[in-house]
Amino acid sequence: MKKQIITTLLFAAGFALAEEQTANVTVEQEGAVVAANVAPAKPWYEEDRLFPRYESMVDSGIMPFLYFDSIYAANVDGGIETGDNFTAQTYAGVDLDLEKLIGWDSTIMKISMVNRQGNGIAGDVGGIYDPMCINGGPEGQVTWLYQFWLEKKFGDDWAVKLGRTSMDEDFANDDLYRYSLSTAINGPIRSMMLESPQIFSFPLALWGGRVKYSPNERHQFQLGAYQINDTIWSDYVPGTDWSINSGDGVTFMAQYDWTPEMMERPSRLYLGIADSVYEYTDFDGGTTDNLFRLYGHFDFEVIDRLSLFCFGAYTPQDETAKVPLQISGGANWKGLIPGREDDRTMLFATYGKISDAYGQYVTMGDVDAEMVYELGHRVQIIPSFYIQPSVQYIVDPGGGTNGDIDNALVLGAWIGASF
Numbered sequence: 001m002k003k004q005i006i007t008t009l010l011f012a013a014g015f016a017l018a019e020e021q022t023a024n025v026t027v028e029q030e031g032a033v034v035a036a037n038v039a040p041a042k043p044w045y046e047e048d049r050l051f052p053r054y055e056s057m058v059d060s061g062i063m064p065f066l067y068f069d070s071i072y073a074a075n076v077d078g079g080i081e082t083g084d085n086f087t088a089q090t091y092a093g094v095d096l097d098l099e100k101l102i103g104w105d106s107t108i109m110k111i112s113m114v115n116r117q118g119n120g121i122a123g124d125v126g127g128i129y130d131p132m133c134i135n136g137g138p139e140g141q142v143t144w145l146y147q148f149w150l151e152k153k154f155g156d157d158w159a160v161k162l163g164r165t166s167m168d169e170d171f172a173n174d175d176l177y178r179y180s181l182s183t184a185i186n187g188p189i190r191s192m193m194l195e196s197p198q199i200f201s202f203p204l205a206l207w208g209g210r211v212k213y214s215p216n217e218r219h220q221f222q223l224g225a226y227q228i229n230d231t232i233w234s235d236y237v238p239g240t241d242w243s244i245n246s247g248d249g250v251t252f253m254a255q256y257d258w259t260p261e262m263m264e265r266p267s268r269l270y271l272g273i274a275d276s277v278y279e280y281t282d283f284d285g286g287t288t289d290n291l292f293r294l295y296g297h298f299d300f301e302v303i304d305r306l307s308l309f310c311f312g313a314y315t316p317q318d319e320t321a322k323v324p325l326q327i328s329g330g331a332n333w334k335g336l337i338p339g340r341e342d343d344r345t346m347l348f349a350t351y352g353k354i355s356d357a358y359g360q361y362v363t364m365g366d367v368d369a370e371m372v373y374e375l376g377h378r379v380q381i382i383p384s385f386y387i388q389p390s391v392q393y394i395v396d397p398g399g400g401t402n403g404d405i406d407n408a409l410v411l412g413a414w415i416g417a418s419f
Contacts, residue, residue, distance in 0.1 A: 048383040051419045061100030066092040066419040071132045071181060073121055073390075073412030079397055080126040080405055087118030087134040091203070093147060106153035114203035117141040121410070127397035128194060128323060128352055128370050129184035131410045146203045162209035164242065167199040167226055170210050171253045171272060172295055176309050176332050181390045181412050184350035184372040185328055189295050189313045191352060195322035198228070198251050198276045198291055207244060210253070220257040225250055228278050249278025267300040280320050283361035288320045305334040318355035325353040342380040349373050354399035367400035376414075388414040 044050065053063060067090070074084030093112025098104040119140050120132040136142055149163025161170070168188035180186040187193075187201040200206060208226030228249040255272035276291045292315060299309035310329035318324040330348040335341040350372040359367030376390035392410040 045382045049418050050384045059100070061097030063095040063097075064093070065095070066090070067416065068419070069134060069414065069416045071134050071412060071414045073132050073181065073410055075121050075124045075131070075408055075410050077409040078406035079124055079394070079408035080402065081124050083121050083124035085118055085121050085132070087116065087120055087132055087136060089117075089134045090115045091146075098150075104152075108151050110147045110149055110151075112147040113144065114146045115141070115143045116203070125394060125397050125408045125410065126402040126405055127372070127394050127408070128354070128399065128401075129182055129190060129350065129372055129394075131182050131392050131394070131412065133181055133183050133186040144203050144205070146205050148205075149209075157214055159212045159214075160209065161212075163207070164205045165208055165226075166201050166203070166205050167208070167224065167251070167253060168201040170212070170222055171224060171255050172199065172274070172297075172313075173201075174268070174270075174297055174299065174309065174311070176299055176307060176330065177311075179332060179344060179346045179376065179378060179388075180330070180348050180374055181376065181388075181414055182348070182350075182372055182374055182392055184352070185330060185348045185374070189311060189326060189328075191313050191321070191323035191326035192274060192293060192295070195358070196280045196291060196320050197230075198274045198293060199226070199253075200228075207242070218259055220259075222253070222255045222257075224253040226253070228276055247279070249276060251276040251278075262300060265301045267298070269296075269298050271296045282319045283355070283357045284319065286319070288317065291315065291317055291320055293321070306336075307332045319357040322355055322358050323352045324355050325351075327351045340379075342383070344378040344380075346376045346378070347374070348376075352399065354401060359399075359401060362401045363403075365400070368396060370397060370399040371395040384419070385417045386415065388416075390414065 057063065070086065070088040072086045075082050091112065091114050093110065096109040098107040098109055116134060116136040117140060118134070118136045120130055120135045122130040125131055147165055149161055149165045151159055151161040153159045172188040172192065177185050177187065183190050188199055192198045193201065206227040208224060210222050210224030213221045227244060228251045229245065229247065252275045253272060255270055257268065257270045259266070259268045261267070272295050274293045274295065277289065280288045280291055282288055293313055295313035297309065297311035299307055301307045308331050312327040315321045315324050328348070328350040330346060333345045335343065336345045337343060351369055353369045354367040356367065359365065373393045374390060376388050378386050378388040380386045390412045392412070394408040394410065397405055397408050
């Protein structure tokens with residue numbers, strides 16, 4: 001009897017031990033499966049942002065961002081006088097998916113601010129284009145409440161955006177422009193912002209909106225209307241002055257985008273118009289109630305990772321427009337240097353024809369054009385940080401409006417980080 005009891009207990013203990021081992025194996029196997037399905041976290045230096053976006057925030061529709069940029073540049077020869085300066089910019093905000101947050105179907109919102117400091121060296125060079133695309137304005141430092149807008153999509157084809165924004169978010173701009181230190185290239189077509197502005201660019205915003213129609217992935221049509229005035233160019237630019245005054249005007253914009261594949265390579269063509277209904281003061285003291293301009297752009301990837309582009313704008317109203325004709329072009333080559341696949345090498349050139357009427361007003365004589373050449377190389381240290389040395393050569397700064405001054409040589413560097 002005792003023998004049977006002992007045998008039974010040993011059998012039960014062995015079964016329990018075997019079951020526990022089987023369970024442990026199962027748990028280990030399940031853990032291995034889970035571990036295999038979870039991608040290992042990237043080290044910080046492989047992330048495109050130094051501060052991670054937490055999944056819980058993204059899932060809830062809240063996506064904060066922060067960028068810091070700084071430019072150092074020196075006019076080492078020519079121009080009005082030699083000089084150097086340092087400018088910096090902080091751009092921060094949040095993208096909100098209102099469908100996830102409060103159930104507004106296909107609606108997004110953007111809120112942002114920009115702080116800039118430093119005056120740049122435009123006064124040292126004496127040209128019509130600023131060699132430093134970051135500038136703190138007359139006071140050397142300024143903070144704007146920049147974007148504050150809503151965008152609602154209707155089906156797959158239509159989208160409407162309304163709020164405080166700048167025209168270059170949707171019109172007269174391309175990502176290829178953003179690699180230049182000079183305002184001759186960087187931002188929207190600069191001739192549309194000089195002396196008698198028709199459009200505003202980052203980080204200047206006024207009330208406006210646009211309707212976008214995209215019937216397919218190749219074609220897109222946009223119509224926009226934006227507040228226009230001269231207040232934004234004054235020394236006091238609060239960013240929170242959201243008033244619309246009786247003397248303000250409206251810039252109407254229309255643009256067609258075509259993004260075909262040519263010879264099995266990506267390309268982009270856009271054509272647009274800007275028609276500003278506003279009382280501009282002409283150079284001879286008269287007034288103009290309407291300023292109309294045509295503009296266009298074309299880019300093409302000629303070989304893998306090498307894109308060529310050109311753009312321009314023209315208006316016949318040289319009695320009002322400081323630069324009635326601007327033509328720019330460039331090349332952007334990603335990975336030109338072996339082993340540096342994420343670096344970019346850039347070459348830019350701009351021709352800006354000075355208005356004869358403006359020349360008569362300023363110098364009582366003939367004026368010509370300013371030409372800007374720029375060569376740069378962006379070293380992508382890590383995905384979230386880069387440094388970009390640059391050299392600019394400015395031919396006939398001011399196009400004769402500042403007298404007979406020598407061609408200018410500007411050396412500079414741009415650093416940028418995303419957080």
